């Protein structure tokens with residue numbers, strides 16, 4: 001292999017690697033007042049005023065624990081993609097909502113400020129539970145089915161809890177999101193925390209992992225692509241996130257380093273050729 005192919009291989013490997021870096025998920029910026037107006041006309045029928053929810057109709061989305069674990073991009077995705085098989089329709093098909101989605105998210109995020117205790121929990125989206133799904137299934141029947149339905153169908157099975165066995169739900173949430181929901185519960189709702197002292201029913205860490213692994217059998221997690229064009233709107237925020245690869249500081253640093261190493265290699269090739277030439281000349 002000569003140096004040219006080596007450089008080409010190196011450069012392409014580094015480009016592929018830098019593009020594979022997860023996009024930086026910056027908070028969504030929007031106009032809270034516009035978002036509130038959109039919420040009033042499209043969401044309160046089910047989620048009630050201020051998003052407090054109503055058991056059996058729609059979950060409480062102003063919930064302190066929900067807002068702590070769901071980041072802006074996940075909230076946006078929940079709204080745009082909806083939950084197939086439930087009354088939560090994909091709002092990407094409703095132009096009024098789709099074009100003002102960032103404002104709507106900004107409005108929902110403004111609720112977090114109402115809570116003195118509010119803390120943002122960073123979800124490790126790459127964590128995969130290594131639990132035992134079979135045991136998880138049995139635990140689910142004992143501890144979750146009464147509210148979420150035998151198979152996690154949720155409201156459609158007359159449950160008071162949401163459809164957590166629905167592929168439309170599990171495909172959008174990471175294992176850690178489910179685990180953190182079990183640890184935290186949802187304050188002020190029937191969803192209590194399941195860990196030890198605080199919980200109604202005490203589940204061990206391993207048992208929670210088993211349940212997460214059981215729910216994972218309902219559908220594969222597809223991490224959201226922040227820079228994808230799933231949004232039909234063309235507002236300024238999504239336009240800037242489309243450029244995230246080039247504004248990403250890591251990407252810029254990597255590119256600068258790449259150019260530096262490529263130049264260094266070319267220079268070394270040049271030197272080696274020179275030395276080779278000198279040796280050959282010597283041998284003559």
Ligand code: HEC
Nearest residue numbers: 042043046057058059061078079083086087088154162163
């Ligand atoms: C016709 C009733 C209905 C309307 C209208 C509606 N939703 Fe929903 N929404 C639901 C239901 C039901 C669920 C839970 C479905 C399930 O998983 O079982 C849900 C779930 C959600 C979730 C996920 C909550 C969680 O705990 O995971 C968010 C976020 C949400 N809705 C936001 C909105 C917003 C914003 C609007 C207005 C643009 C809206 N919804 C309009 C019924 C509705």
Ligand code: HEC
Nearest residue numbers: 053059060143144147160161162164178181186189190191
């Ligand atoms: C007493 C009823 C009840 C029990 C038992 C219960 N849940 Fe829940 N769960 C709820 C309710 C109600 C919600 C929605 C809360 C809200 O309004 O935000 C919920 C929400 C959730 C969510 C978030 C879903 C979403 O749409 O974001 C997950 C995940 C969840 N529960 C998992 C479980 C698991 C796993 C178990 C068993 C270990 C369990 N729950 C037991 C009532 C219950």
